[in-house]
Amino acid sequence: MDNPVSEDSLFDTYKSLFNYNSEACFALNMRGEFLLVNPAAEILTGYSDKEFFHLSYEDLIEKQDRKVTIKKLEGLLNGDKDSVEVSIRNKQGEKIDLSIVAVPIFRAKRPMGIVGVAKDVTQQNYMEFLVKEQNKILKMIVDGINYTTILDEIVSIVEKVAKDSHCSVMIADKEQNKLYTASSPKLPSEFATFINGIPIGPKSGSCGTAAYFKQRIIVSDIAVDPLWEDYRDEALAHGLKACWSTPVFDSFNNVIGCFAIYHSKPNTPNPKYIKLIEEATYLTSLVIQRSMAEEKIQHLAYHDELTGLPNRRFFEEKLKAAIADFQPANNNQHLALLFMDLDRFKFINDTLGHHVGDILLKQFAERLNKCIQKRETVSRQGGDEFTVLLRNVTEEEVRKKAKKIIQILSSPFIIDGHEIFITPSIGIAMYPKDSENNVTLIRNADIAMYEAKKEGRNNYQFYNEKFDFQSSDLFLLETELRKADISKHFKLHFQPIVDLKTNAATSAEALIRWQHPELGLISPEKFIKIAEDTGLIIPIGEWVLRKVCQELKARQERGLSPMNFSVNLSLRQFFDSSFVSTVASILTEEGINPAYITLEITESMTMDVEKATQILYQLKDLGVEISIDDFGTGYSSLQYLQKFPIDYLKIDKSFIQNIGENMDDCSIASTIIVMAHNLGLKVIAEGVETEEQVSVLKGMNCEKAQGYYYSKPLPLNELHLIESDLGSWL
Numbered sequence: 001m002d003n004p005v006s007e008d009s010l011f012d013t014y015k016s017l018f019n020y021n022s023e024a025c026f027a028l029n030m031r032g033e034f035l036l037v038n039p040a041a042e043i044l045t046g047y048s049d050k051e052f053f054h055l056s057y058e059d060l061i062e063k064q065d066r067k068v069t070i071k072k073l074e075g076l077l078n079g080d081k082d083s084v085e086v087s088i089r090n091k092q093g094e095k096i097d098l099s100i101v102a103v104p105i106f107r108a109k110r111p112m113g114i115v116g117v118a119k120d121v122t123q124q125n126y127m128e129f130l131v132k133e134q135n136k137i138l139k140m141i142v143d144g145i146n147y148t149t150i151l152d153e154i155v156s157i158v159e160k161v162a163k164d165s166h167c168s169v170m171i172a173d174k175e176q177n178k179l180y181t182a183s184s185p186k187l188p189s190e191f192a193t194f195i196n197g198i199p200i201g202p203k204s205g206s207c208g209t210a211a212y213f214k215q216r217i218i219v220s221d222i223a224v225d226p227l228w229e230d231y232r233d234e235a236l237a238h239g240l241k242a243c244w245s246t247p248v249f250d251s252f253n254n255v256i257g258c259f260a261i262y263h264s265k266p267n268t269p270n271p272k273y274i275k276l277i278e279e280a281t282y283l284t285s286l287v288i289q290r291s292m293a294e295e296k297i298q299h300l301a302y303h304d305e306l307t308g309l310p311n312r313r314f315f316e317e318k319l320k321a322a323i324a325d326f327q328p329a330n331n332n333q334h335l336a337l338l339f340m341d342l343d344r345f346k347f348i349n350d351t352l353g354h355h356v357g358d359i360l361l362k363q364f365a366e367r368l369n370k371c372i373q374k375r376e377t378v379s380r381q382g383g384d385e386f387t388v389l390l391r392n393v394t395e396e397e398v399r400k401k402a403k404k405i406i407q408i409l410s411s412p413f414i415i416d417g418h419e420i421f422i423t424p425s426i427g428i429a430m431y432p433k434d435s436e437n438n439v440t441l442i443r444n445a446d447i448a449m450y451e452a453k454k455e456g457r458n459n460y461q462f463y464n465e466k467f468d469f470q471s472s473d474l475f476l477l478e479t480e481l482r483k484a485d486i487s488k489h490f491k492l493h494f495q496p497i498v499d500l501k502t503n504a505a506t507s508a509e510a511l512i513r514w515q516h517p518e519l520g521l522i523s524p525e526k527f528i529k530i531a532e533d534t535g536l537i538i539p540i541g542e543w544v545l546r547k548v549c550q551e552l553k554a555r556q557e558r559g560l561s562p563m564n565f566s567v568n569l570s571l572r573q574f575f576d577s578s579f580v581s582t583v584a585s586i587l588t589e590e591g592i593n594p595a596y597i598t599l600e601i602t603e604s605m606t607m608d609v610e611k612a613t614q615i616l617y618q619l620k621d622l623g624v625e626i627s628i629d630d631f632g633t634g635y636s637s638l639q640y641l642q643k644f645p646i647d648y649l650k651i652d653k654s655f656i657q658n659i660g661e662n663m664d665d666c667s668i669a670s671t672i673i674v675m676a677h678n679l680g681l682k683v684i685a686e687g688v689e690t691e692e693q694v695s696v697l698k699g700m701n702c703e704k705a706q707g708y709y710y711s712k713p714l715p716l717n718e719l720h721l722i723e724s725d726l727g728s729w730l
Contacts, residue, residue, distance in 0.1 A: 024098075024118040027105065032056040032073070035113060044120060046091030060088040062095070073102075073114065085121070097122040126161075126272065130279050133157045137283045142642065142678050147291035151183035151284065158261065158280050159186060162273060166240070166262040168192065169248075169284055170207055172200065172255050179207055179258055182288075187262065188238040195231065200255075205231045206245035207258040214255055216246045216277075221266040235262075242267040246281045248288060251670045251700075252663060256288050286674070293671035296664055304380040305654050306358055307365035315379035315387055319438045322377075322391055323431055329392065335431040336398040338388040339445035340405070343423045343457040345384040352418060359415045360422065367408045371401075387445070395430070395462075402426050402460035423458035425449050434463045478530050480516060486543045490514055492551065493713035494565070496722055497684060497706040500698050505722065507564035507598070509706065510548045511713045512540070532572050541573040542582060548597070549590035551716050560720055566598040568629065574605050580618045587622060594623030598648065602629050606644065613643055620645040627684070631672065642679050649676045653687020653707070660692040673700050 018025050024041035026034060034052040042048055045060065061069055065086040072084040083101045090096055102116030137157075140150045155167040168184035177200050184192045198204050200211045209227050210217040219225045220242050222235050228243075235243070240262045248257035259281045261273075269277065302314040310318075322335055342364065349357035361384065368386060372378045377389040388405075390398060406424060413420045427449025435441040448463040455461060484490070491513050496505035514522040531537040548565045555563065573579060587594050599619060606612045606628075616626055627648035628641070641649070651672055658665050669685070676683050685697050688707030697705055711722045 027115045029113040062087040097125045141290055147287050150287045152185055154280055154283050155183050161276055162261055164264055168260045171257045191238040194234050203227055206243040207260050210245040210247045211255045211258050214247055219243045220268045239264050241265050244269055246277050248281050248285045250289050250667055259284050289667055289671050293668045296668050307362050307380050309365050310379040312381045318377045323438055332394045333392045336390040336393050337429050337441050337445045338426055339449045340386050340424045340426040342384040343425055356415050360413055363413050371404050425452040425457050426460035427452055429463040481527055481530055492547055494719050495706055495713040496711050497704050498710050499704055509566040512544055532570055537570045537572050546586050549592045552592055564596050564598055566600050568600045571605055584622055598625040598627055600627050600629040616644050646681055648684055649681045650684045650686050656685050656687045659696050670700050673702055
């Protein structure tokens with residue numbers, strides 16, 4: 001059968017496909033000269049068809065791509081079927097990425113050239129580049145790389161794309177209302193110094209103005225723009241002609257910095273650069289927020305949040321160093337440790353409320369600080385306990401200091417209309433007279449403080465060896481703890497942990513209580529440390545885990561829905577050589593699915609990273625879940641968490657208490673949650689007490705919460721009641 005399509009008709013069809021193709025089409029002869037181009041090729045490159053006929057492909061292709069392209073074309077002429085990606089420059093000098101598919105042209109079986117289709121993949125490649133670089137920056141953040149190094153990398157990425165540009169990142173100081181340079185590797189150093197500390201205001205160049213108005217400021221020509229009136233001469237002297245500045249925001253729309261791109265010629269950003277600036281600003285925000293959160297966490301690791309004083313950890317490190325460096329001028333000089341608490345503080349807390357108690361502690365800390373000299377160290381140990389370290393002092397100088405502290409408390413505190421009188425009891429221990437190590441020195445000062453209370457309070461007592469057996473409270477508790485029948489005198493309460501999406505109590509934390517037959521209910525704060533010091537925590541911890549397994553099994557036998565129970569581990573228990581095998585035995589003997597058990601460790605247990613990692617992986621092999629409790633108050637950092645097989649991270653209540661009011665706490669909590677999610681961890685917020693806190697946490701995508709807003713710790717037989725109630729009132 002004859003072909004009804006004529007040769008001329010077929011040629012017209014091919015010609016139409018060539019000319020009207022939306023992609024750039026071209027034909028080359030064997031010398032690489034253009035024979036034909038379609039209108040799409042003219043639009044893509046900016047060259048007319050007549051201009052093309054005076055060009056070869058080598059005139060367009062970037063130098064670094066020429067060898068590869070020539071080799072590919074030779075292959076096509078030999079019959080290869082292949083594609084090639086090249087970069088060209090259009091008539092305006094702009095770089096365009098192309099993906100080219102081409103086939104050879106034959107006449108009488110001889111190659112005459114090639115015909116090809118070029119697809120513009122510039123935007124696709126650019127987006128892939130941005131995603132790749134973004135992932136690199138996010139990994140650097142998670143890995144805990146120094147924030148200035150990460151900012152330098154962000155700046156480098158932008159400068160790589162925005163040719164002939166100089167970038168800078170500035171961080172806002174909200175107290176001084178100024179911007180300070182954090183990264184500007186290519187910006188002229190004299191100019192960077194000149195603008196360092198630039199005010200945030202309506203006519204403060206591009207950056208200060210952008211931060212002031214909270215919006216992007218594009219200055220395309222510094223020479224004529226009024227915003228640069230006070231900074232123009234310096235900028236022009238260093239060859240800077242344009243500046244695009246974008247404010248950097250935190251999660252709460254507060255300006256925390258500014259990202260700027262400077263150009264050596266007057267210039268206005270195109271959509272590509274706008275997208276680049278947005279990505280750079282987003283990553284810069286993450287880096288600055290992480291840095292701010294780490295600084296706050298680092299500060300909190302060594303300082304008491306309520307009073308601002310150094311905390312126990314800080315004090316103990318200073319005490320160790322002071323003992324190691326002690327060089328008295330004569331035999332009468334000592335190191336003196338003053339250990340004090342506030343008499344009747346619990347009564348004030350109970351009668352006037354914790355709010356008044358907190359203010360009282362802050363005001364006392366302020367008074368105490370005023371009588372502390374440069375080489376003296378003060379700290380809040382916790383609760384109403386404070387310590388002072390005096391270096392190279394005589395006994396008489398110590399007496400004067402103790403009397404001064406008592407004297408500063410003699411005038412009343414006025415709080416919420418209440419006139420409050422309070423007195424201190426002070427115990428004093430001297431190094432090396434009363435101890436040769438820091439642990440015993442603190443203990444002896446503590447014992448002397450209790451002796452001061454016995455002597456009528458509002459006084460001070462120097463440690464005496466006879467006090468060792470007169471420290472009635474501690475001695476009595478230790479004695480009673482050793483005699484206690486764990487199975488009879490201890491009990492467990494459970495505090496629900498609520499899923500913030502479903503409002504369901506899906507898990508609960510087991511909390512131990514000591515019900516003494518004569519002394520009544522004794523809180524864990526009073527006996528856990530004694531149990532840890534004496535080693536009694538090992539059998540107590542085993543009983544807790546076994547009891548939790550038994551309660552879990554009993555719950556399931558009653559037909560109640562499965563619930564995960566969390567068990568707190570102590571430092572001594574965690575590092576006990578038989579701990580993992582003990583956990584395995586209990587789980588097997590009680591016949592419990594280990595997936596319903598979560599073991600909670602504290603940050604202090606991760607100090608020995610290698611050993612902690614080994615133990616945690618052994619526990620995970622048993623099938624239990626692992627969570628880090630009170631995160632943000634101890635030793636670990638987010639970069640170490642990726643080494644551990646952790647399931648949950650529990651944000652310490654100190655970051656949650658003021659989360660609806662304190663922007664710093666909000667930023668820290670938000671940063672911890674984002675970083676935890678990047679590591680694949682789920683987050684539980686502790687100490688939740690208000691509806692506002694719940695709302696903020698939900699907005700941060702926090703998974704779970706626990707605290708008195710939902711329920712106090714309850715006996716197991718009451719736990720199922722609160723489960724059914726939660727859904728009805730939340």
